[in-house]
Amino acid sequence: MNTLREKLTTLLTNKYLQIFFLLTLLVGAGYMKAGTLQILSFALISILFTQSIYILTGMTGQISLGHAAFFGVGAYGTAILSKTLGLSLLFSIPIAGIAASLVAFILSYPAGRVKEVYLAMMTLGFGQIFLEVARELTALTGGVMGLSGVPSAGLGTLIVLGMKLSTVDYFQFLLLITACSVIFVRNFSQSRLGRSLFLVHYSELAAGSVGIVRRQTKQLAYALSGLFAGFAGAFYAHLVGYLGPDSFTISRSIEVLVIAIVGGLWSIGGQILSAIFFTFLPEQLQVFTQYQFIAYGLILTFTLILFRRGIGGLLFSASRFIRTSIRKVSDKNKISSDFLSIKANHTNILVKDITMKFGGLVAVNHVSLDIPARQITALVGPNGSGKSTLVNVIAGVFPPTAGRVLLNDSDVTSRSDAQMAKLGVIRTFQDPRLVPHFTVRENILLGAHAQMSYSWLEAGLGLPRAYKQELLALEQCDSIIELLDIAEVADQPVESLPYGYRRMTELGRALMARPRVILLDEPAAGLSDLEMQSLGVILKKLKSLGITILLIEHHMDFLADLVDEVVVLDSGSIIFRGTMLAMREDAAVIEAYLGTEGVEHA
Amino acid sequence: MKKNKFNHQLSIIMASLLLSGLSVQVQAQDTIKLGMTTALTGPFNEFGEGNRRGVVLAIEMFNKNGGVNGKKVELAEALDDQLVPDRAVQNMRRILDNKDIVAIIAPAGSGPSLATMDMLEADGRPVCNPLAQSPQVTLKNGEGKPPRANIISMAITNKSEATAMGQALGAKYKNVGILHESTAYGVTGSEMTKAAMLAKNPGVKVEVESYNQRSQDMASQVARMQRAGVEAVLVIGLGADFAVIRKNMSRLNVKADLYGSTGAVTPPYIEGAGNLALGTRTMSPTAFGLRPLKPAAQTFVDQYRAAHGTDRWYGPDEANPQLTLGTIVAQAYDCTRILLESMKAAGSTQPAAVIAAMNKLTDFKGVTNDSISFTPDNHDAFSAKDLSLFEMSKGKDGKLFLLPVKE
């Protein structure tokens, strides 16, 4: 089954085949019936629209039940500009698309703050508001009477630059645009920004920990999604020539969601097939119209549960999020992991009198602490003693109720987690927060997000700057994989791997973020003895590269010949600081944590 | 992507098979073909399916009497669009692609009709609009300007209904409220009725409110009317919503006279409002309210009853078929008859000839309008004078039905 999928995928992604197919359609357009041309044009618009859902829902995990609104902004936008104001299509279409993007951007402010069902309701409400506005602003949108006379190829009124476009011309134009947009979106999904959307979806905290600014990322996702939806709407307007509010109801929002889900939320290819299928189905199967509602309902109810990956999952190999062309080059270049020492910079952290309260609970109580440069410091203590909270404060996840955090003498107390990550303070989590369907390599590559700087536009267009930065990052990624000795599973999705590998992957991601200080939260938990040994070796190597390390741990043996200093927390306060040996003898520590029963195994 | 190519090849193969194999079919294909797309299913199917039945009955009648120009007539394409504009556009494109179809019946609603009118006009083949009330269906450029060349309409346009209703209201009241649904039908109807009222009685006060279809409670709108002190309320919308409004009026103790548009005074209204519907008035085709019915109407009514019995379009009372039988089914019936008669008169199915014949139609005996005439400047069968006021009354068996008002 897998090989069949692979063969099919290789076949369909073959560049020459794709070009050949495109050419056939382009040339064949001149010989098709008007009805076929029209329905194919509808299918192309549907593909464009579905891509907007891919970006927002598939990649970023934000559910939208009101996408018809952005589609509508694009449609009405270009209709009003071209018909009422007489603007050339060369301007009205892009302006309409950008307008839709702007609306989506604005919506991202309230929407980015809520999740799941609240988001669903909010987008639903937004879609309804748009409908009301379209109905009421009669002077602008024609209200319920609609807007007719929109320049359209089918009516022979589509004139660009003095040339009249026929339905064949329009179809060819649409085909090229759609093909370009598919390539753009695919490039984007295989870029640092595309991958970051997935991480924001699966773990906002993990995203922050590698320097991904959540709010900006969500805004980007909404804006891009709105852009594609708006363009789809604009092309729709010039296809049908008449716009009525009835075309922008919740049915359209639901329909595009159904198409995306059936195609497979993570599969561009699957969604393309799905869009074509759903465009042709009502046309070919007249009886479908009656059952359409029931069919959509059944699809929505069961697909995510039974066929999570949709058509894409069934027919194609899993999508990958690193460009193959870059992989081919990076696989050949080998660099050493010494690059990690470049930014290390002998950094120390000073924690001054930090108190952290959650409502009435005091988690951290006037803790002052020194994490010296180029040392491995351990933070131990019973559960609930405030270790993770302290790390969260240092890492910038939330600001402390009182106290300060200094990084090499500069005050970083009020910095956010993403800002701290960019300053080189990287942390890992108690349970690895990875993108489950990404491979080890793709997850590790996420760490390099803040180290690269190319924009979404450069990503989508595949410009050289993007290429170069990705290549370098990949090479570094490979070297880290070597360092962590996980090369044999590097191309497997992490959800299928045992716990130990996932730990390593998260560590790898942290390293890609070029840490000056690395805060590890129970890195040895769940590891076998062998794995723990490897981890110890790796940590020592990191220390030698100049990285400051703080470890939260319970495994005394693991810490024994690894750490330079250990700090013991109990109920939010420090009760001991010194060497491992001294800690073992300290009465307070024994009382609170180590315990006295049984014989001490030295 | 692969599927497209496959479909394309498949259709080429099938086409070749058809052409090569079946020469017998060539003769049978020589019929007069009509096409339509409308709401055959879905929430508006009482209109679309009703239209279709009218078309089929007319075709049957013509075929029984020897067909047209020696050929039988058939409804070659009856597509379902549930009155969704996009679907109507796609279906219409498919119909227009079929060059064998010589005449088309328009969809049963203003939304999809408006969406397809431009492409129908560009195509040029004769089209008849049975039901959609928006005047823009024929009058693309507004009143006083020539109508679309190839499109005629049997519908009671908003204009004619509004003029008739507006004149009646303006003559009788000084303070009127109009409550309309927020659709093309509602908005145009409302504007035109208000204009007609003001034309008849410049001093009349008109309060206009709107509502969304299928709202559960219209208390705000009705309260506003009450506050404005209206003597009469006209509702322009559909039956189910009209029932809600009627109940709201009762609950808020509004004592105004109640009028409804043709789309509102329908079986859902009667079912929903029950006895509260008594006394409601509406404008309806005079011809269909005459007892006894004129011959053309009687033939139609008998033909329908023979084919379908006293069903939801006919109504329970054999002697008194519902007015909707006329406004929905018969108008499509007359549409088809006119198209086919014009083909007969022209002796051909060439668009130009048929249209010329349609433009010369004089005193055609329709079911809901017993004297229909078209000219190059007028393509609408109905005008205000063909409508008169009817009132909901109770019959001997307790059932409600519309009786002409004798004033």
Place this chain on the structure above:
Amino acid sequence: MDFFVSLVIAGACVGSVYALVAVGLNMTFWTTKTLNFGQGAVMMLSAMSTALLVQYGLSDVVSIVFGLLLVALTGVLVERIAIRPALKTAGSMGWVIATLGFGIVIQGVTARYFGSQAVAFPEVLFQVQDVVTIWGQSISLQYLAVLCISLVLIIVLECLTRFTVLGTAIQACAQDMELAVVQGLPVNLIISGSFVLSSLLAGVAGILVAQISGTVDPAFGFELVMFGFVAAVLGGMGNSGGALLGGIILGITSKLVGGYISTAAEHGIAFGLLILMLAIRPQGFFGRAEVNKA
């Protein structure tokens, strides 16, 4: 003055129904942190089956009881078919889409086999014309009856939650599901029970609204769920008193906006309030802000 009072009473009445829906949504939110997006179809089912059964000749009471039983069954089904599997496999989005789909299927099947036309709803609560005069203001008995029934049900539910064993069990599940399991509570039964309760409330709400409007059709209920949700959010998700207040405030505000500003805005005001509340104070008027240790 009349005008204002009419609007307020109508608003309070529809608002109390929104509150009923909101309380129903809260039920499942307590036990599973989910809600049935297809709740509108549930409302339609109870109203539609009641209307049809009365048409076929059964008595009002029997029809209503049957309608409510039907939706209780639906509640069990939706939890089994759409919620439970979705929570296991498809994460946060899964159940939203699955329950939405479930509602659409119910709507589609009803439309296919019973037609899409509106069906008349019988007069079970007084007659439309029945009014009572209080302080010179004539008020529709139907509005009053709906208002009273909703209030009574909500109060009964609040008592149930606070003073009975079942109620305490539901609260336990809401606070800490794992602990409840460990303590030996029949969690699956409680979850099913919360869905049944939720559907019953929706069923009653559906019948009440259908009584007011007079007809039911398959698309009935969709908007009501949205308004119920807005009411729940306004009051604070999971808070019964909040839901009641939220619903009434929503009802009265929309009617007043509709009456004094424009009837077109009446619709949009609910969503405007929703977006505003979610953006400014997501925990609603009476909820407590969630604090996450992260």
